[in-house]
Amino acid sequence: MTEDETTILLIEDNEGDARLIEEMIQMKGSLLDDSSQLSPNISLVHEERLGDGLDTLEAEPVDIILLDLMLPDSSGEETLDSVLAQTDEEPIVLLTGLNDREFGVNAVQRGAQDYLVKGEIDGELLVRTMRYAMERKKNEQELARRTEQLAILNQILEHDIRNDMNVVHGTGQLLREQVSDADHEELLDRMLDNSEHVVELTETVSTLLETITGDQDPNLEPVDAGRVLESEVRKIRTSHGDATVVVDGEIPDATVQANNMLSSVFSNLLNNAVQHNDAEEPTIEVGVEDRGETIAISIADDGPGVPDAQKETIFGRGEQGLDSSGTGIGLYLVDTLVSQYGGSVRVEDNDPRGAVFVVELVAL
Numbered sequence: 001m002t003e004d005e006t007t008i009l010l011i012e013d014n015e016g017d018a019r020l021i022e023e024m025i026q027m028k029g030s031l032l033d034d035s036s037q038l039s040p041n042i043s044l045v046h047e048e049r050l051g052d053g054l055d056t057l058e059a060e061p062v063d064i065i066l067l068d069l070m071l072p073d074s075s076g077e078e079t080l081d082s083v084l085a086q087t088d089e090e091p092i093v094l095l096t097g098l099n100d101r102e103f104g105v106n107a108v109q110r111g112a113q114d115y116l117v118k119g120e121i122d123g124e125l126l127v128r129t130m131r132y133a134m135e136r137k138k139n140e141q142e143l144a145r146r147t148e149q150l151a152i153l154n155q156i157l158e159h160d161i162r163n164d165m166n167v168v169h170g171t172g173q174l175l176r177e178q179v180s181d182a183d184h185e186e187l188l189d190r191m192l193d194n195s196e197h198v199v200e201l202t203e204t205v206s207t208l209l210e211t212i213t214g215d216q217d218p219n220l221e222p223v224d225a226g227r228v229l230e231s232e233v234r235k236i237r238t239s240h241g242d243a244t245v246v247v248d249g250e251i252p253d254a255t256v257q258a259n260n261m262l263s264s265v266f267s268n269l270l271n272n273a274v275q276h277n278d279a280e281e282p283t284i285e286v287g288v289e290d291r292g293e294t295i296a297i298s299i300a301d302d303g304p305g306v307p308d309a310q311k312e313t314i315f316g317r318g319e320q321g322l323d324s325s326g327t328g329i330g331l332y333l334v335d336t337l338v339s340q341y342g343g344s345v346r347v348e349d350n351d352p353r354g355a356v357f358v359v360e361l362v363a364l
Contacts (some may be wrong), residue, residue, distance in 0.1 A: 006032055007043045009062040011053035012095065012188065013071050026125035031127040050074040054086055064130055068095045076103070084111045091137035093129055113137055139153050140155065154209040162202040169195040204330050207264045211336055218340050222364045223258040225295055226251045226288060231288060234268040236274065243274045248287035254295045256361035258341045265337050266332035267355050269299045277303035294343070295363045300356040304349050314347060
């Protein structure tokens with residue numbers, strides 16, 4: 001196979017069908033890459049039995065596999081499973097009979113890229129299906145590669161950076177008892193604050209990476225948002241003694257559609273309300289409202305507020321992503337999680353100053 005050659009492996013026992021497919025590819029092959037060549041550089045390898053096709057796959061690289069489901073030595077699911085067991089690198093387009101549409105759909109879910117029904121194929125449909133299958137497979141492989149890299153980064157964050165910073169923070173606390181000079185105490189306090197911030201940041205990034213690299217459709221379940229919020233309010237009161245956290249009435253039971261990462265939504269919003277507040281003694285107001293189909297949780301602060309121009313980009317939405325002028329990766333995580341839950345998050349102006357972050361979640 002030359003560098004610019006596209007090699008197609010056709011596993012088809014019907015000689016007439018194989019010849020027709022070959023003619024279609026020769027006539028419309030330029031559509032594989034929008035080439036203007038009259039004679040596209042395509043190599044077609046034809047095998048009539050599954051065993052011979054698997055031998056070819058082992059012996060030489062191919063770009064795409066056209067696979068008939070009904071072969072002399074294999075049929076149905078076994079045919080696809082045998083190919084998938086040998087390789088997951090090449091895209092597979094199934095050639096099915098008129099009565100195999102349902103299996104064609106199931107086969108795509110099992111690992112094939114697409115399927116075509118014999119008798120309903122023309123040259124353009126065949127070649128475009130092949131092209132899109134190759135592009136999708138390439139994108140899948142790139143996504144898998146990046147997901148693996150993110151998983152490695154997450155491991156580094158959890159086991160290296162966070163552990164080392166916990167050691168730094170613990171050592172600093174031991175030194176506090178031995179430092180009496182005021183200037184040195186101030187420097188030590190600054191180091192402790194910064195190391196604690198790094199630990200919190202690694203935890204946020206780790207949660208975000210788990211969310212990104214996890215299933216696209218996370219397993220959602222009934223979660224009592226009221227109890228989760230109550231727990232996070234207690235934590236923020238303990239960790240930020242200079243802040244006043246006021247709850248509007250009692251936090252009610254509020255069952256919503258979410259998962260165990262809901263606590264990260266509330267902890268990031270509460271920490272954001274304190275850490276990005278310019279008041280010497282910040283005041284945070286928390287409220288929960290049952291709106292029937294949704295539960296609205298509001299977290300209001302008395303800080304500098306959010307300009308109108310940043311009310312969308314603060315969550316890292318749109319083309320700017322994490323390069324937006326927002327206040328950090330925590331809000332991007334909040335937006336990502338809430339979107340996965342089928343809910344929404346927005347920021348409004350507080351009165352007389354500050355911001356109100358409102359999270360609406362699907363009520364159950």
